[in-house]
Amino acid sequence: MPLMLPSGPESTRSIAGVAHQLLAALRDGTADLPPVRSAVLVVVDGLGAIPLRAHAGHARTLSSLMAKKDIAGSVFPTTTASALTSLLTGVAPGAHGMVGYRVLHRATDALVNQLTDWEQAGVDPLTWQAAPTVFEQASASGHPVFAVGMPKFASTGFTRAILRGAQYRPARSAAERVELAWELADAHDGALVYCYLPEADKAGHKHGIDSAEWVTALEDIDSALSRRVPDGVGVLVTADHGMIDVPRHRQLVLDAAGGWHDGIRHIGGEPRMLHVYTEPDADQPRILERWRRDLDGLADVVSRVEAVDAGLFGPLVTDAARERIGDILVVARSNRALYDGDAEDQRGRDMVGQHGGLTLEEWRVPFIRMGAFAR
Known part of the structure; x- marks a missing residue:
């Protein structure tokens, strides 16, 4: 939902x-x-x-x-x-x-x-x-x-x-x-x-x-x-x-070893609200279903279409804004945070106070x- x-x-x-x-x-x-x-x-x-x-x-x-x-x-x-x-x-x-905090610039794929x-x-x-x-x-x-x-x-x-x-x-x-x-x-x-x-x-x-x-x-x-x-x-x-506040034991690390990068090209956003961008040829419905199942109780997982239709980004979403929104959005519940374990910079894991959700x-x-x- x-x-x-x-x-x-x-x-x-x-x-x-x-x-x-x-x-x-x-x-x-x-x-x-x-x-x-x-x-x-x-x-x-x-x-x-x-x-x-x-x-x-x-x-x-x-x-x-x-x-x-x-x-x-x-x-x-x-x-x-x-x-x-x-x-x-x-x-x-x-x-x-x-x-969002970090979003995809599609012209440079970064x-x-x-x-x-x-x-x-x-x-x-x-x-x-x-x-x-x-x-x-x-x-x-x-x-x-x-x-x-x-x-x-x-x-x-x-x-x-x-x-x-x-x-x-x-x-x-x-x-x-x-x-x-x-x-x-x-x-x-x-x-x-x-x-x-x-x-x-x-x-x-x-x-x-x-x-x-x-x-x-x-x-x-x-x-x-x-x-x-x-x-x-x-x-x-x-x-x-x-x-x-997010204590260390409430962090969840999403790494390749756990299969979290299968079909995923970029993970943006921030730990309380991820923008997840899939590979162009990925089976997006399957990835969405898998993330929802595996994060059940920990985070709410919705597609870009669902988020836009629900008015989360406001009544008007421009074409430029739509391009920057993740294919999948992951909103942490309670006081949890989700981290891309394969990201080069892991300093964010030292943050106590967080927002985005x-x-x-x-x-x-x-x-x-x-x-x-x-x-």
């Missing part, structure tokens, strides 16, 4: 709608956001709503502002390349084409890491991700537009794919980035300012979301966001996705209003 996105009373708001809401707030406002002088979008990479609530004592500013219904749903897959692009374009992955491989893969960010960004739309309407992030991200391919239209302003620490974002919003009436905080995601991947390191990152972010917001400036704090921990993110947006 095809997978379905999580649903429920708190899941009707999507991160894919945030971009247009912020633009509307610079004009007449929306049901969620009143009109403001300037708007700031703060994205805390990897901060799920459930882990935030579980560690509320370490995030007193954010938790005090977060009501029960202050929740948004991420997109599928729940990974940065897909979800952050949806946040900043207002469309689902099927429309913007960033359908996997492309959509966060880091742009230059070496010879991929043009302007055509690979062709959907207009919120920054391009805001700039075309005459709004000053800024993106505040870490210095090392200033000129990457991923930045050019999702932040085009914004003036990039680097700052090193979370506190410095928040301070700069507030200053820009205050100094430029009508401004749209994006502020990216990746510290929690980094700590979670390395140590897990229940670790002292993750808690310290959360405390630092919360402290940075406790700074007074300038008058008339609305701030929205959200995330691209959440995270779940469809648990509520990965899918539900905060939607917190601050400053002139606060209720």
